[in-house]
Amino acid sequence: MNAPGLTIGVFDSGFGGLTVLRELLPRIPGARYIYLGDTARLPYGSKSQTTIARYAVESARFLESHGAEHLVIACNTASALALREIRASVAIPVTGVIDPVVEAAHRRHPKGDVLVLATSATVQSHAYQIECAARGLRASEKACPLLVPLVEEGWCEQPVTRDVLRIYLREALAGCTPEAVLLGCTHYPLIAPAIASTLLELGSQAEVIDSARATAIAIEQSIRVSHPATAGTTTFQCYATDSVEKFARLGSQFLGESIPHVELLDLGG
Amino acid sequence: MNAPGLTIGVFDSGFGGLTVLRELLPRIPGARYIYLGDTARLPYGSKSQTTIARYAVESARFLESHGAEHLVIACNTASALALREIRASVAIPVTGVIDPVVEAAHRRHPKGDVLVLATSATVQSHAYQIECAARGLRASEKACPLLVPLVEEGWCEQPVTRDVLRIYLREALAGCTPEAVLLGCTHYPLIAPAIASTLLELGSQAEVIDSARATAIAIEQSIRVSHPATAGTTTFQCYATDSVEKFARLGSQFLGESIPHVELLDLGG
Structure with a gap:
């Protein structure tokens, strides 16, 4: 349009x-x-x-x-x-940016389990969890403080970024089996492909939904x-x-x- | 005493x-x-x-x-x-914290080349370079923005921290051959052993001097x-x-x- x-x-x-x-x-x-x-x-x-x-x-x-x-x-x-x-x-x-991505997750996975990746400050606010709960979605939140500095270094394609993602996602997936992974930070779309492939590598079929x-x-x-x-x-x-x-x-x-x-x-x- | x-x-x-x-x-x-x-x-x-x-x-x-x-x-x-x-x-x-570490480097390596590892803000201030120049030391400064969040994650012993150090130090050593590496951030002493062994691995004999x-x-x-x-x-x-x-x-x-x-x-x- x-x-x-x-x-x-x-x-x-x-x-x-x-x-x-x-x-x-x-x-x-x-x-x-x-x-x-x-x-x-x-x-x-x-x-x-x-x-x-x-x-x-x-x-x-x-x-x-x-x-x-x-x-x-x-x-x-x-x-x-x-x-x-x-x-x-x-x-x-x-x-x-919060309401649209939670709404998108709800439309695609009503009553599903979702995993929210975000900064420490966003996780501490529990804004995603509250918004998810209001729509009947169970949300786990995972603070990923290294992802913003990695993106700002321009290291989106560096193997080290994959290693960091592997650590964060392995920890997060130990506590939940999400149908969708919400990218709760506007920096994360730059590493969305790496997040999606790391999820697959760790045996998760979760769909990555990008808030941007x-x-x-x-x-x-x-x-x-x-x-x-x-x-x-x-x-x-x-x-x-x-x-x-x-x-x-x-x-x-x-x-x-x-x-x-x-x-x-x-x-x- | x-x-x-x-x-x-x-x-x-x-x-x-x-x-x-x-x-x-x-x-x-x-x-x-x-x-x-x-x-x-x-x-x-x-x-x-x-x-x-x-x-x-x-x-x-x-x-x-x-x-x-x-x-x-x-x-x-x-x-x-x-x-x-x-x-x-x-x-x-x-x-x-700046004067003492520069003074220590000067005592041990008068007129030497030093490499300063620090945050972006400290590097932008060039405070170490100015202090070094005043004592006849040539200083290269390398901003290492990922090191503070890695230490704050408690990942001092994680292999990923060694990988990040390898990237930063390889980039820094491409431009200088330092006799001393100054840790220009109070977080870095927690990874001083990893910094020292990564320097050795990259063929540098530089001595690590810790500002703390x-x-x-x-x-x-x-x-x-x-x-x-x-x-x-x-x-x-x-x-x-x-x-x-x-x-x-x-x-x-x-x-x-x-x-x-x-x-x-x-x-x-």
Whole structure:
């Protein structure tokens, strides 16, 4: 579907949310995308709920004031801890990354067992477990703190990443037999093939469901209702609150294409 | 030497500085140690110099007001970016972790080539390179972002840690032939044996010099002058600004003994 003229704001604490933008671009062409990475204040995971909500609300308002008609919270921590505050602070529809992937798992494996791979902060919030329980899914959560630094090192294809996955997945599968494995971190789509093949190697038939893709599909469906399909040119503009060079360099790995220009933004302390 | 009655304050943004305390305890028995881990506000590495200096000064003043007569900044980021501000804000001697290890390398390998392993933030500050250059040492710096999460996972003995070290050290040794390898992060002493044997495996004869030990030796020497050696009971008290349970659990790995009690401290936002 095409959505000419429609402006979609995508927010993350860093680069990871670019994996969501990557899935949105081919699904909703013709739209204007604004991406904001609050890189100066990451990681959100180690901050208090009050601080996370304040940061996320500032970013949401920035995107709305720059024309966003739909807001995507492509950040697991903010989706887990600040979605209510963000929704209360803007007048546009807001989609987080947790609900769509849990909904996708529920549609495909109703009443199934799922395994959620995520950062320590996301696991500690139990946001996925709560969302799964609300739909009758039993969720095991596994914190995988090494996966983000491995992806950020650009080591997606290194054998060492497979070794780390083998350790984490063997530990996780000792406690559950999941029908689906949910990737609860926006960095993980970059190693989704390695996760899927490691699961197979360990004898698991679980299907890998990626939150970036599930979120993009959910947004495509909600926008299809409000915007008729016509042609137009897709554009995207990136803002970062810290080093724009680093954002362009690291971010292009997540987006899967080069980022020609990043604008520096000061949201304050 | 013993230093009865002497109070030594040790500050770090987290647990890592406990490797410095671990080296101090046997060297200066009979002293009273107060350790402050500003865990609520870590990592310091991603924050601005102004913010790091403000946080570090608050912690330094807390330790001084609780009786510290000597202050150890067992945090590479604060040692690199805020030592001047800390020294200006307290009336007691202050020792950082960078100067002692560089001094130790210089004594053993004057005019030698050294390799510094550190976090990305420390490498970006070039604090070691500057300190080395001031003593006529040529320093190569290698950022090793995966080592902290590997140590924090408790994977010091996992083969995967050796694999990661092999990748980092092979890359680093392609550009230099060091006489000494400086461990520029307080987490690294926990994998010092693995670093030493990986260097040997890669054909390097470099000596590993650990900043925790070098710092403890420097403090022992400076205190020997001011405090005569007599008997006494060593005590230590830990303060953390976030989860005291997590501090006691993770911290005991770094200290090498159990931490019976940790007090929660609120230093504000």
